[in-house]
Amino acid sequence: MALTINNISVAFGDKTILNKLSLPAITAGEMVAIIGKNGAGKSTLLRHITQYLNQYSQQILLHNKPLSLDNIGYLPQDHRISATITVVELLITTLNMGSHSLFAKANSAEKSLLLLQQMGILHLANKICTELSGGESQMVGLAQAVVNQPKVLILDEPTSALDMHNQMKLLDFVKLYAQQNQACVLMVIHDLNLAIQYSTKVAALHQGQLFDYGAPITTITPALIAAVFDVDAHVAIIDERPIVVVKSSGTIESISA
Template sequence: MLSISSISKKIRKTNILNNFTLPPIYEGEIVTILGKNGAGKSTFLKELIDLIGKKKPVAKINSSVVSYDDVGYLPQNYSIPLSVTVLDLLITTLNLHNKSLLTKKNSLEHSIKILKQIDITHLANKYCNQLSGGESQLVGLALALINNPKIIILDEPTSALDLNNQLLLMHFVHDYIKKHNIYGLMVVHDINLAIQFSDKVAIIKNGELYDYGNLNIIDPALIKNVFDVNSKIIVTEKNLFYLLINKIYMKNQYLNFKSHERRNRKIKNENY
């Protein structure tokens, strides 16, 4: 069981996180943090990583204090401004705490294996500072996993990915966490991806935990309260559920946002 202490953060006298904490996360569980822009999601993940790095007992797995080496972290908008190849960087990361002058046995094989698993072997010999945004994100995932972490923390891991790669990455992360029975904590903006690939969701509002629980806490009332958007739940034939948000459901925001266009197109009388 992963327990995380409450975290507060002030930046220039403004409270960004107010004793933000999560209930215990269980082995093999994937928890996704949802909330609007500026709610404090990335600040929470960064602060958590920062405190773990300082060896503070901010997180524990059962009764053992979590150390930086236990965590694989993919930050938001990840890019690698280094003139080294992806393969070299993976091998270096794998040997970060290796005190020997020789690289660990099977470093090359292990690095190639993770590239294969994420289906990015074609990037092996590319220079990191020449990768596209999406490629950097996929390489960032490989770097986060290379040292077999007990906890995977991903901040908007699909933000730069095309539709196919979004699904591939989420499937891969989901299966990896289940297979290795580790802990997954992530932030995603696409609620439908969160619904498909998470076990639980944590809703953050104004730096505080607003709600937490199984996927069934996601309903139009919660979405309205947190994002100020109208929505509808659609249940498919396989009992999967999706949140439908379109211009009809988000009515008020759409009208405000598009008010000037509305005037120009004389759609005042349209029946929204």
């Protein structure tokens, strides 16, 4: 099974955001990190995959068939939940869209609690969604995205509201989910070191086009960082893993008092 994205173009007025963008096939179990400067088209790509599928029925394919919303789990950027129900009720509702079976609802409660336990957030089960912190909303949003076991997981800056511990907890779960469910994961991420640690492939976008694609250990180089981010950086090898150390953006010369 593979997810293919071919020839996606998006423009707002006279401004081109994505220019005939294609990605190599994303195979089952892979996590692809999309990196690039603000405005490179990263979030636009994810939004068009999740919201405008009908326009791209022959360009976005899963196993050579048009990708359907039923196969997508989506965690948007800065996710907040406005429902005044508990977290477990939210997951039960998500599982039972269109179902009126009492047995299904009882089974859904068990599935929802098991998922929260697997994610390490069982303590949030009875918390009202509107009372969740930003980081808690992000974790619960991921639970909502995977509760129906989609084959394609789309994550837009999933770690942005999380501290270091919870960033790793979330990405550890996503990695395990992808492997166990043979799912394709496409995620926008700004932290290059997290991209190196967790992704199997990296897609670097620049000016609406694919600048480079490949394994993070060979793709994220000082030359790529300079070209894509306009930042001077060094890539050190620590415990056989590359670590990005930023030297300077070189854009601010002085600050007046």
